[in-house]
Amino acid sequence: DIQMTQSPSSLSASVGDRVTISCRASQTISSHLNWYQQKPGKAPNLLIYAASTLQSGVPSRFSGSGSGTDFTLSISSLQPEDFATYYCQQTSSFPQTFGQGTKVEMK
């Protein structure tokens, strides 16, 4: 199975900050990497697919990059509604594993 490791597991930031979350795969997955946002008590929401393509309706302050084994989700200017937990997911092979999540909290 491909292991997905996110870092950090949590971070504290302020509105307006630039935030970067990393996701590393235990073997190469090309660009088969998606990012999701989840708020407490809610279902996850797709932000980025194929490593760098913004899902329709997602604000342009979100961006994704990377290929192979190392990927990054960036939020250019953190907004109040962005405090949430973020997950990466590889879809290169089954089982389609998720990272453990990164919780973005208010400083």
Add this chain to the structure above:
Amino acid sequence: EVQLVESGGGLVQPGGSLRLSCAASGFTFSNYWMSWVRQAPGKGLEWVANIIEGGSHKFHLDAVEGRFTISRDNAKNSLSLQMNSLRAEDTGVYYCARVGKHGYDLDYWGQGTLVTVSS
């Protein structure tokens, strides 16, 4: 508007069975792969199973292989997850999700249904 509505969760004893359902609307159900993803209380997301458009091919997490079965009824726009021999570690919220057209991304999710396995 795409909608996915899960049902069938509840409290079940270890070793018991439960069948989850997901009613889909707002899109041509038969044109999409579908997926189940679960989340244990306070934990992260875990992919459980996928099924292709016609239902002939299915993929399951090793930990549920032989105990859980994903299926679909395209005439009824319905997805199911039959769960047998349930264990405490199967406890969690189970989400139904649509697999998008960009390489297995999960582009729409239901609200989830809670399964609790406990005596």
